[in-house]
Amino acid sequence: MSDELETQTYRVTRADLIRYCGASGDFNVIHWSDRLATKVGLPGVIAHGMYTMALAGRAVTTWAGAPDAVVEFGVRFSRPVPVPDTDEGTEVQVSGVVKEVTEDGLTKIALTATCNGEKVLSMATATIRKR
Amino acid sequence: MPLDPSFVGRSWPPTEPYLVGREKIREFARAIGATNPEHHDPEAARAIGYADVVAPPTFPVVVTMAAGNQIVSDPALGMDYSRVVHGDERFAYARPVVAGDSLVCVNRVEEITQRGGHDFITTRTDVTTEAGEPVVTVWSKLVQRGES
Numbered sequence: 238m239s240d241e242l243e244t245q246t247y248r249v250t251r252a253d254l255i256r257y258c259g260a261s262g263d264f265n266v267i268h269w270s271d272r273l274a275t276k277v278g279l280p281g282v283i284a285h286g287m288y289t290m291a292l293a294g295r296a297v298t299t300w301a302g303a304p305d306a307v308v309e310f311g312v313r314f315s316r317p318v319p320v321p322d323t324d325e326g327t328e329v330q331v332s333g334v335v336k337e338v339t340e341d342g343l344t345k346i347a348l349t350a351t352c353n354g355e356k357v358l359s360m361a362t363a364t365i366r367k368r
Numbered sequence: 369m370p371l372d373p374s375f376v377g378r379s380w381p382p383t384e385p386y387l388v389g390r391e392k393i394r395e396f397a398r399a400i401g402a403t404n405p406e407h408h409d410p411e412a413a414r415a416i417g418y419a420d421v422v423a424p425p426t427f428p429v430v431v432t433m434a435a436g437n438q439i440v441s442d443p444a445l446g447m448d449y450s451r452v453v454h455g456d457e458r459f460a461y462a463r464p465v466v467a468g469d470s471l472v473c474v475n476r477v478e479e480i481t482q483r484g485g486h487d488f489i490t491t492r493t494d495v496t497t498e499a500g501e502p503v504v505t506v507w508s509k510l511v512q513r514g515e516s
Binding site (some may be wrong): 243247253256257259260262278286287288290291292294295297298303305307308309310311312313314318347360 | 392395396398399400401402404406407410416419422424425426430431434450453454455457458459460461463464506507
């Protein structure tokens with residue numbers, strides 16, 4: 238594993254958020270209604286923080302090459318991810334850098350997730366165990 | 369109204385068991401676009417040593433978010449959920465969640481603070497099987513924005 242991990246790009250549309258509402262059980266109105274999202278001061282519908290974290294988790298799984306490698310995973314939600322009601326939606330990019338490989342076989346990764354050039358996750362780290 | 373600081377250190381009785389279904393894991397994996405065969409195909413999961421399909425890393429939130437209602441819906445805490453945003457989330461895994469697991473959550477409030485007119489609450493949820501095997505511990509920080 239090299240120090241810089243290959244940046245992963247994920248497209249996010251309104252349909253993805255609706256699907257995530259159903260799959261996760263989080264039906265907060267700010268994830269599906271522009272009318273109610275703008276009422277509470279948001280620019281419009283935003284992605285679930287946990288959806289963005291799930292995409293970061295996909296990146297970690299991809300880098301690890303195994304679906305069960307993650308032993309620790311934490312993020313701070315620093316900015317919302319607005320998802321316009323268009324065919325294209327928006328894009329989240331997840332990059333990672335290996336910070337440390339411990340003697341007992343753990344790899345510590347610092348993650349960055351951006352949308353429109355702004356950091357949407359900060360202080361994001363994952364620790365993976367290679368098989 | 370600020371959150372009641374006397375909740376710090378409080379814990380709740382274990383939640384009713386949540387039985388993790390294979391189709392729920394598949395549905396969650398599809399929703400986040402996770403295509404690894406081990407999330408969808410029991411044979412592929414067995415090939416890497418699990419009894420059934422393996423959940424993606426953030427799947428435990430399906431279980432812990434529902435369990436967290438124990439805390440946030442307590443009127444004595446004083447939370448106005450319409451002003452709440454998610455601050456931080458962290459998972460420490462003993463192993464991945466696997467279809468067939470019957471999971472129990474024990475919630476605890478670790479910290480309540482105030483800064484810049486906002487309230488912060490950090491909860492810790494220990495997720496185990498009904499038999500008591502540790503699966504994952506989840507920390508969640510929620511921010512209740514100040515009334516403007």
